[in-house]
Amino acid sequence: MSHPVVMLEKVEKRYPLTKALDGVSLTIDRGQVVGLLGHNGSGKTTLLKIIAGLKNPTNGRVRVFGLAPGVETKKRVAYLPEVNTYYGWMTVDELINFVKAFHPDLDLEKAAGLKTFMNLNGAVKIGALSKGQQARLKLVVGLARQADLMLLDEPLAGIDPPSRARILEALVGEFRQEGQTIIISTHEVKEAEAIFDHVVFLRKGRIVLEGEAETLRAETGHSMEELFGEVLE
Amino acid sequence: MRFEIDERQPIYRQIVEALIRQIACGEWPPGGKLPSIREVAAAARVNPNTVARAFQELERTGLAETRRGEGTFVTTDTEAIKACREKTAREIWTDFLRKMRELGFTNEEVRRLAAELKEE
Numbered sequence: 085m086s087h088p089v090v091m092l093e094k095v096e097k098r099y100p101l102t103k104a105l106d107g108v109s110l111t112i113d114r115g116q117v118v119g120l121l122g123h124n125g126s127g128k129t130t131l132l133k134i135i136a137g138l139k140n141p142t143n144g145r146v147r148v149f150g151l152a153p154g155v156e157t158k159k160r161v162a163y164l165p166e167v168n169t170y171y172g173w174m175t176v177d178e179l180i181n182f183v184k185a186f187h188p189d190l191d192l193e194k195a196a197g198l199k200t201f202m203n204l205n206g207a208v209k210i211g212a213l214s215k216g217q218q219a220r221l222k223l224v225v226g227l228a229r230q231a232d233l234m235l236l237d238e239p240l241a242g243i244d245p246p247s248r249a250r251i252l253e254a255l256v257g258e259f260r261q262e263g264q265t266i267i268i269s270t271h272e273v274k275e276a277e278a279i280f281d282h283v284v285f286l287r288k289g290r291i292v293l294e295g296e297a298e299t300l301r302a303e304t305g306h307s308m309e310e311l312f313g314e315v316l317e
Numbered sequence: 318m319r320f321e322i323d324e325r326q327p328i329y330r331q332i333v334e335a336l337i338r339q340i341a342c343g344e345w346p347p348g349g350k351l352p353s354i355r356e357v358a359a360a361a362r363v364n365p366n367t368v369a370r371a372f373q374e375l376e377r378t379g380l381a382e383t384r385r386g387e388g389t390f391v392t393t394d395t396e397a398i399k400a401c402r403e404k405t406a407r408e409i410w411t412d413f414l415r416k417m418r419e420l421g422f423t424n425e426e427v428r429r430l431a432a433e434l435k436e437e
Contacts, residue, residue, distance in 0.1 A: 117364055249362070257359035277324055278363045298327045298367065307324035 087150030089114050089233055089265045090135055095144035097130050097289075104130040105141070106289035112265060114232075117255070117279055119297070120269040121312055122286035128269035129166065131286070132235045135267070136163035148233065159189070162231035164222050166238040172211025176204050176221060183225050195228035198259055202250060216247030223251050227259045236268045240276060248275055255279055277308040285315050292316070318352060320361040328363055332371035333378075340380050340391055341402040348393040351381060 090112040097105040105127045112118055120128050133139040134146055137153030148157040170179055176199065184190045199206060202220040204213075213221065219239060226234055240248045255266065256279050270276055277283075277297065285293040293300075293315045297308055304311065320335050322328055339345055354372060358365040372389055375381045379397055383389045392398065417427050 115366070117366075252362045253359050256355075256362060256365055258355050260365070274324075275362075278322060278328055278361070278367070281364055281366050298329060298370075301325060302327045305325055309324065 087147070088112060089116075089149060090267075091145075091147040091150075092131075092135075093145040095131075095134065095141045095146060097127070097134065097139065098142040103289050105134075108144070108286075108289070108291055110284060110291065110294070112267065112282070114265055115263045116265055116281045118265075118267045119273070119276065119280035119283040119308065120267055120286060121271065121273055121283055121308070121316075122269075123271055123316060126286045126316075127289040128286055129237055130289075132163065132237050132267065132269055135233075136161055136235055138163070160232040161235065162187075162226050162229045162233070163235045164226045164237065164239065166241065168218050168222070170210050170218070170221070172209065174210050175207055176210065176213075176224075177206035179210060179221070180206075180225065180228070183229075187229055189230040190225075190228050191230060192228075194259065195224060198224040198227055198254065201254060201259065214244075216243040219243045220247055220250060223254055227254060227261075230261060232264060234264060234266045236266065238269055238271070240270055240272050252276060252279055271312075273309040273312045274307075280308065283308050283311075285312065287316050318357070318360045320357075320363075322361060322363065329367050329371040329374065332357065332361065332363070332368060333374045336371065336375055337378065337380060337401060338405065340398060341405055345391050347391055347395050347398060349391050350387075351389045351391060353388060 088111045090110065092108050092110045095105055095108045096103065108131065120131065122128050130139065134141055135148060135153065137148070137158050146153055149160060151157050174182060180192070180195050184192065202224055204217060204221055204224065210218065210221070223239065226236065239251055252275060268276065280297045283294065283297050283300065284291055293311065300311065301307065306314070320332060322331055336351070345351055354365050354368045358368045372383065376383060378401070380392050380401060381389050382392065414427070422430070
């Protein structure tokens with residue numbers, strides 16, 4: 085129980101022509117909300133997929149709840165990719181039941197509450213939802229699972245401001261499971277920064293700065309958004 | 318319940334200061350229940366751990382106390398609230414005077430200006 089939720093040691097991921105991750109070491113403790121911040125192509129998605137157990141590193145060591153990523157860790161991890169992977173012909177309610185079949189930890193009552201909070205109609209087909217509504221639906225499904233670790237890849241990218249505000253509110257409000265650890269990748273820092281305990285700045289597959297958001301504010305007098313501009317340019 | 322946050326400064330401190338101001342001006346009355354950590358977190362869209370830290374700081378000032386399982390309550394000690402209001406007023410006044418000195422105003426000139434502006 086004393087294991088950190090995530091532990092990475094000198095993790096590398098090489099592709100034939102590029103190095104997506106170039107020696108990433110990182111420890112994430114239970115109950116933290118972590119902002120994984122970097123531009124497109126900095127390695128954020130690769131890092132999340134490795135933690136989710138969907139990709140293997142070329143080198144280095146990965147531990148999630150003290151275990152190598154696999155069947156056991158996947159039961160406790162909710163990974164929400166940036167791209168929408170849902171079937172357009174399903175209705176919102178059908179999707180929730182569909183996900184429930186794969187992930188028995190999904191709490192239907194909580195899903196119903198989240199659906200109301202996110203202002204989604206259960207009878208509407210997913211194909212008919214706007215981009216913002218689809219992004220909100222993804223959060224309904226993710227937060228309704230009793231997962232110990234939630235990985236969100238760019239949950240705010242390209243959606244309308246009211247949807248973003250709603251998503252951020254859900255992440256810090258009553259729907260967040262007690263003690264749940266959340267890692268959120270984003271390159272839009274301004275709106276999200278107040279919800280982070282810890283921030284990790286990623287540039288070209290390397291961590292260039294990390295720390296407690298409040299400590300970095302006190303030490304530098306800068307917001308995370310300003311630091312993003314400074315350390316990642 | 319509104320919180321203006323400047324993300325260049327530690328957020329927990331700003332929440333403490335906002336709550337102290339709100340208590341001092343009676344927005345949260347003596348003995349009354351403060352909103353929960355989750356409620357403040359959702360309203361300000363701020364991490365609940367940050368809000369929890371702010372509540373701890375607030376308790377340390379003696380203006381609020383947490384009762385296990387019930388929530389956080391404003392102190393019933395109206396003298397303490399009055400003292401806090403006074404202290405905040407002094408801070409604002411001191412800050413004001415410092416700025417006026419920087420502008421080269423003497424105390425006499427500040428008094429004259431205050432009287433003049435009151436007329437308007």
